[in-house]
Structure formats: C-alpha cells, structure tokens
Amino acid sequence: GDSVTQMEGPVTLSEEAFLTINCTYTATGYPSLFWYVQYPGEGLQLLLKATKADDKGSNKGFEATYRKETTSFHLEKGSVQVSDSAVYFCAPGGNEKLTFGTGTRLTIIP
Amino acid sequence: EPEVTQTPSHQVTQMGQEVILRCVPISNHLYFYWYRQILGQKVEFLVSFYNNEISEKSEIFDDQFSVERPDGSNFTLKIRSTKLEDSAMYFCASRATSGSASDTQYFGPGTRLTVL
Numbered sequence: 001g002d003s004v005t006q007m008e009g010p011v012t013l014s015e016e017a018f019l020t021i022n023c024t025y026t027a028t029g030y031p032s033l034f035w036y037v038q039y040p041g042e043g044l045q046l047l048l049k050a051t052k053a054d055d056k057g058s059n060k061g062f063e064a065t066y067r068k069e070t071t072s073f074h075l076e077k078g079s080v081q082v083s084d085s086a087v088y089f090c091a092p093g094g095n096e097k098l099t100f101g102t103g104t105r106l107t108i109i110p
Numbered sequence: 111e112p113e114v115t116q117t118p119s120h121q122v123t124q125m126g127q128e129v130i131l132r133c134v135p136i137s138n139h140l141y142f143y144w145y146r147q148i149l150g151q152k153v154e155f156l157v158s159f160y161n162n163e164i165s166e167k168s169e170i171f172d173d174q175f176s177v178e179r180p181d182g183s184n185f186t187l188k189i190r191s192t193k194l195e196d197s198a199m200y201f202c203a204s205r206a207t208s209g210s211a212s213d214t215q216y217f218g219p220g221t222r223l224t225v226l
Binding site: 032034036042043044045046049051089093096097098099100101102103 | 143145151152153154155158165166168201203213214215216217218219220
C-alpha cells in the first residue's frame with residue numbers, strides 16, 4: 001500500500017523565516033498529492049494539491065511541486081507568519097483513501 | 111462555501127455502549143469516507159463508501175463498525191460496542207464524482223469520541 005515519510009517535528013521558526021517540510025512517498029501508480037493543515041482545535045483543511053508530475057500546487061504563500069523522480073512533495077513558504085502555526089500533513093491518494101504522514105507540528109514565534 | 115458538517119462535536123460514552131457519529135457531506139458529493147486520529151497520532155483511513163456500499167475498508171474497520179447512508183443527506187458511522195481504544199477524533203470526508211476537484215476529499219471538523 002501507499003506510505004508517506006514526513007519530516008519529524010516539532011518545527012519552531014521565527015516569523016518571516018523560510019519554511020521547508022519534507023515529504024516523500026511510495027505509491028502504486030501516480031496518485032494526486034495533497035497537503036492538509038490542521039489548526040489548533042480544528043479539523044483537516046486542504047492546503048494545496050498537485051495532480052501530476054511537475055505540477056506545482058500553491059495556496060496562501062505555500063508551494064509544493066510533484067517530483068516523480070524523487071517521489072517527493074516538499075512544502076515550502078518563503079516567509080512564515082504566526083498564523084501559520086498548525087500541524088501539516090502530507091498525503092498521496094485522492095480517488096480512494098488518503099494515506100497520511102505523521103504530521104509536522106509547526107510553531108511560529110513572533 | 112459548501113462544507114462537511116459533523117455531529118456531535120464531542121461524544122462521551124461508557125465502554126460497551128453503542129455510538130453513532132453523524133456526518134452531512136457536501137450536497138452533490140457521492141463518495142464518503144471515515145478516518146480517525148488517536149490523540150497525538152496520524153490520521154488513519156477507516157472506510158470509503160459509494161453507491162450505498164463499502165468500497166474499501168481498513169483492518170481497523172472490523173465487525174464492530176458499520177456505516178450507513180440512511181437518507182439523502184446523512185452518512186453515519188456506528189460502533190456497536192465501544193472499547194477504550196476507540197477514543198479518538200473521527201473525521202468524515204466527501205468527494206465529488208466529476209470536475210477538477212473530483213480527486214479532492216473535503217473533511218468535516220471531526221467528532222471527538224471519549225470512551226470511559
């Protein structure tokens with residue numbers, strides 16, 4: 001089955017720092033790739049997605065590129081804000097089940 | 111913007127009791143899912159449902175669990191005899207059948223189940 005290896009947390013950064021959260025996956029075929037975010041006390045929200053190789057998903061200043069050759073989908077943001085503090089989940093899948101990584105807890109310090 | 115809703119937000123029950131968790135998927139979606147997240151752990155797939163039958167289920171989804179679409183709007187997860195280890199946040203999700211977002215699952219806010 002599918003599996004995901006996600007950067008271990010927690011990650012603590014200062015406001016305006018550059019963020020990278022690594023994600024690599026194994027999957028059958030070429031699934032869509034997703035990043036979901038879970039803000040404190042809330043459910044899972046779709047952050048961004050990419051559906052095929054070399055696609056770049058982007059939202060709220062976050063970006064991730066579907067790299068088929070390295071089976072990776074790393075999340076990046078150039079300048080993080082305190083409001084970005086949350087848990088971030090990488091997940092291949094889509095049409096059937098999503099397989100979630102362990103999640104990376106991100107804390108941004110003012 | 112349409113969203114998935116779940117009730118209750120928090121359910122406390124005694125071990126051995128039956129619980130039903132309710133979800134209202136986005137109205138034109140026909141694929142439905144349940145996931146759970148034990149505190150501090152990753153989100154795990156339980157079951158997917160389409161056309162009034164289970165499409166796929168995980169090892170977690172044993173015969174103590176069942177799902178149902180009792181009417182045109184609700185999707186429920188029943189746990190017949192709860193165990194302590196069923197304590198978790200349960201998320202419902204739904205997905206469209208066509209369009210550019212047809213590969214995207216949209217999640218509800220979750221129901222926190224506490225088994226005492």
